[in-house]
Amino acid sequence: MELGLVGLGKMGGNMRERIRRAGHTVIGYDRNRDLADVHSLKELVDGLQGPRVVWVMVPAGAATQSTIDELAELLSPGDVVVDGGNSRWTDDEKHAEELKAKGIGFVDCGVSGGVWGLENGYALMYGGDAEDVAKVQPIFDALKPEGDFGSVHAGKVGAGHFAKMVHNGIEYAMMQAYAEGWELLEKVDSVTDVREVFRSWQEGTVIRSWLLDLAVNALDEDEHLDGLRGFAADSGEGRWTVEAAIDNAVPLPAITASLFARFASRQEDSPQMKMIAALRNQFGGHAVETKK
Numbered sequence: 001m002e003l004g005l006v007g008l009g010k011m012g013g014n015m016r017e018r019i020r021r022a023g024h025t026v027i028g029y030d031r032n033r034d035l036a037d038v039h040s041l042k043e044l045v046d047g048l049q050g051p052r053v054v055w056v057m058v059p060a061g062a063a064t065q066s067t068i069d070e071l072a073e074l075l076s077p078g079d080v081v082v083d084g085g086n087s088r089w090t091d092d093e094k095h096a097e098e099l100k101a102k103g104i105g106f107v108d109c110g111v112s113g114g115v116w117g118l119e120n121g122y123a124l125m126y127g128g129d130a131e132d133v134a135k136v137q138p139i140f141d142a143l144k145p146e147g148d149f150g151s152v153h154a155g156k157v158g159a160g161h162f163a164k165m166v167h168n169g170i171e172y173a174m175m176q177a178y179a180e181g182w183e184l185l186e187k188v189d190s191v192t193d194v195r196e197v198f199r200s201w202q203e204g205t206v207i208r209s210w211l212l213d214l215a216v217n218a219l220d221e222d223e224h225l226d227g228l229r230g231f232a233a234d235s236g237e238g239r240w241t242v243e244a245a246i247d248n249a250v251p252l253p254a255i256t257a258s259l260f261a262r263f264a265s266r267q268e269d270s271p272q273m274k275m276i277a278a279l280r281n282q283f284g285g286h287a288v289e290t291k292k
């Protein structure tokens with residue numbers, strides 16, 4: 001099938017390549033002309049046959065809103081817009097209503113896979129009406145990992161991004177646990193090879209995981225993470241998870257504590273946050289702050 005893809009950064013560019021490898025046609029637009037196949041949203045829409053599907057991969061908030069606003073004026077009834085960025089689920093409900101007024105469908109899709117998704121596939125959580133999801137399904141099938149799992153129609157509009165938000169909240173807590181364990185091991189004199197302790201956990205233990213594998217990768221690159229500053233940003237989804245927990249009276253002590261630990265990292269050079277920063281860089285290519 002044909003797909004218009006808006007936003008060709010670290011995630012979007014690799015997604016374009018994976019979709020093309022599956023035999024689909026992708027017309028990509030990005031403000032960086034060196035990355036783009038076309039140089040305007042109008043040119044992108046004009047290059048697609050109806051019913052059109054346009055996937056948006058731009059930063060949440062104003063950038064997503066302006067892109068959807070422009071697409072609403074260019075697309076036709078029966079077309080579908082997919083928001084695959086990290087938008088808040090409440091924005092999805094707003095976008096769906098705005099597009100519905102023009103007869104345009106809307107699907108929200110949480111995407112996980114980071115810089116590894118091109119080869120390994122992307123975990124996909126999407127929300128929307130079954131009719132709209134069906135129009136996008138060949139693209140979901142191209143992006144997902146091999147096998148029976150890795151994608152889910154999570155529910156109605158907003159469900160995809162809500163599921164991805166909770167996924168990221170869990171990710172916060174898991175990274176924090178590895179980071180705290182790493183700092184404690186580094187602190188004591190009796191443990192002389194922390195990196196190899198972490199490596200030994202990769203097989204046969206109940207805490208083995210891809211995050212653990214990435215932690216070992218980071219330690220292989222910089223055994224004591226001496227080159228990193230103990231600062232870790234938050235993308236916003238951890239905050240939204242905690243806010244949703246408050247709204248629904250659901251206790252999230254581990255996820256909440258991991259979010260506040262990131263805030264603490266901005267006040268001092270935290271050893272734990274060196275590991276958090278290293279893990280974020282490993283799985284998502286997020287920027288790190290190095291020591292000067």
